[in-house]
Amino acid sequence: MSLRAGTDAVGSSPRLARVGLVCFLLAMAQVSGAAAATAVGQDPLRSPECGAARQVLERALDDAAARRPGARERLAQVRRQAVEACLGRESGEAVRTGAPDPVVVVPPPVIAAPRVAMPSPPAPPPEALAIPRPPTITTCDPGGCWDSEGRRLNSVGPMLVGPRGVCTVQAGLVHCP
Numbered sequence: 327m328s329l330r331a332g333t334d335a336v337g338s339s340p341r342l343a344r345v346g347l348v349c350f351l352l353a354m355a356q357v358s359g360a361a362a363a364t365a366v367g368q369d370p371l372r373s374p375e376c377g378a379a380r381q382v383l384e385r386a387l388d389d390a391a392a393r394r395p396g397a398r399e400r401l402a403q404v405r406r407q408a409v410e411a412c413l414g415r416e417s418g419e420a421v422r423t424g425a426p427d428p429v430v431v432v433p434p435p436v437i438a439a440p441r442v443a444m445p446s447p448p449a450p451p452p453e454a455l456a457i458p459r460p461p462t463i464t465t466c467d468p469g470g471c472w473d474s475e476g477r478r479l480n481s482v483g484p485m486l487v488g489p490r491g492v493c494t495v496q497a498g499l500v501h502c503p
Contacts, residue, residue, distance in 0.1 A: 347387070347405075371412055379404075379411035460499045473500050 386404040387396040415442060461473040470480040479486040479493055479500065486493045488502030495501075 362450075370414060373411075376408075376412040379408040383408045460501050462498050463495065463500055472498075477502075 336479045340498060383404050386397065386401045461475045463476070463479075464474055465469045465472050468481075470478060471486060473479060477488060479488050479502070481487075486500065486502075488500075491503045493500050493502035
């Protein structure tokens with residue numbers, strides 16, 4: 327097998343494809359031809375027919391890389407001939423990957439754990455006790471007073487009257503019903 331170093335005029339991708347194909351053929355031949363080689367006693371990849379087929383394949387790859395007319399059809403035909411010569415006629419059109427059969431892993435059965443009752447969350451703390459504070463008198467004028475909650479308490483004689491009735495005043499604190 328003679329692969330030239332460097333790239334050709336078309337670029338490196340045809341060269342990579344050629345190297346990949348040759349490596350693929352070699353790997354396929356090692357995997358699939360191992361049983362046939364041990365039965366016959368010789369390696370089919372080292373046969374003169376396989377060597378000639380590989381040289382023809384390399385020339386066809388060069389033609390395809392140079393984009394010569396009819397090179398693609400010729401390349402497909404030469405590939406089939408190289409596969410038959412190197413891997414044997416029984417390979418036919420079958421695609422061999424060389425990978426072992428996939429291993430099927432069966433997951434273990436799921437064993438349901440017994441249900442355990444979760445403890446109930448603790449009761450929330452009681453709300454803070456709201457103690458209403460009596461409003462205080464903030465300012466007064468001749469008509470009445472204003473308390474700390476913004477209500478107007480009107481004067482009726484010596485008493486203050488709120489929105490719901492008479493208010494009691496003790497030391498500046500006002501209690502209105």
